[in-house]
Amino acid sequence: MGRISFKLPDIGEGIATAEVTAWHVKVGEVVREDSPLVDVMTDKATVEISAPVTARIVALNATPGETVAVGSELLVFETDGEGGEVSVAAPAPSPSPPPEPARAEVAVEPPPPPVSVSAPVSADPPPAPRRAPGTRPLAAPSIRRRAYEAGVPLQFVAGSGLEGRITHADLDRALTGGEVFRPQAPPEDVVEEMPVIGLRRKIAERMQDTKRRIPHFSYIEEVDVTALEDLRAALNARHGKARPRLTLLPFLVRALARTLPEFPGLNARYDDEAGVLRKHAALHVGIATQTPAGLVVPVLRHAERLDLWACATAIAALAEAAREGRSGREDLTGSTLTITSLGALGGLATTPVINAPEVAIVGVNKIAVRPVYVEGGGFVPRKIMNLSSSFDHRVVDGFVAAEFVQRLRSFLEQPATLFVE
Structure with a gap:
């Protein structure tokens, strides 16, 4: 051997x-x-x-x-x-x-035994009403003195008076083996230990490092996506199953591809150790994806070259591979700007964490129908969605971030402009 x-x-x-x-x-x-x-x-x-x-x-x-x-x-x-x-x-x-x-399972100590008063009690005392935990028993000073001298805790004596007030008769019954309160056993507290390893550890380390090193600031703006949603529904109805179903994300990716050439400092990666900001002409979009193992960010490369349906197909393929654990290292690196969306759970606003070394992240919140005032027409129902975006304040000024979001908003509110050069 x-x-x-x-x-x-x-x-x-x-x-x-x-x-x-x-x-x-x-x-x-x-x-x-x-x-x-x-x-x-x-x-x-x-x-x-x-x-x-x-x-x-x-x-x-x-x-x-x-x-x-x-x-x-x-x-x-x-x-x-x-x-x-x-x-x-x-x-x-x-x-x-x-x-x-x-x-790892953790043993739980058994609950303490019932507390009894010093006076003898009958083998099977009649059931007593329960006083809410932590509630101070109501009793006259003379009754409290009698109970103190007899060594009877009043919190264990049932009260038959108004609002549970303890009377002399109630105390007599307790002293002669009558009704007493018995403390309820505390609920079990089962502690489950879960080692933070693998992908979850990597996520924890990366998030901690990102928040420590990058001074984040967030800018939140509402967007009227009524026209965009009408266009999306019409395109899906027209093409049916012949083409991939369009979600909001392909439109947002296209809007980013139209907006970022005007703001090249946001489609960038910042090497803070070397002190160098690398601006990219190509748009490599990170798509934050929740998987059974945790959050990963597969990369949609050269998004500026894709039409709506090619973009939808690529996003679906990347998300499926990530959820099934088939993403390789090359699929998870190299993004220049990230989109994060919680879909219907998107809430009203979020403060997304930047996917370092990128300098910006765009968060999509849920779409809700809200009343919007239209000049001369009163209030009308409109589909409103908030964009919650975060920026690296070391290299992005607040004014530039606001201009970027407003330009992005204009493309989304007038979706025809997405296809007009």
């Missing part, structure tokens, strides 16, 4: 460490060559590492959530041949989403 030390391979792209997120094997198990061994995470991409040989597992040297260095020993095999070390080529991103974190 020989033992083989299996070390974390060089995953590429200058990665020096990786986080172990899930083991697919256990000690004592015999694995076949090319069968999955372990999932590790680098940045936002999960990588699945396969077995290089057919052998038995005799040791696992890392736990889920632990960060290990390239070249360090991950596990040990036992084979019929000679021992030694084994290495593999850099693996490709795994289609498997990060696993659900393990949960």
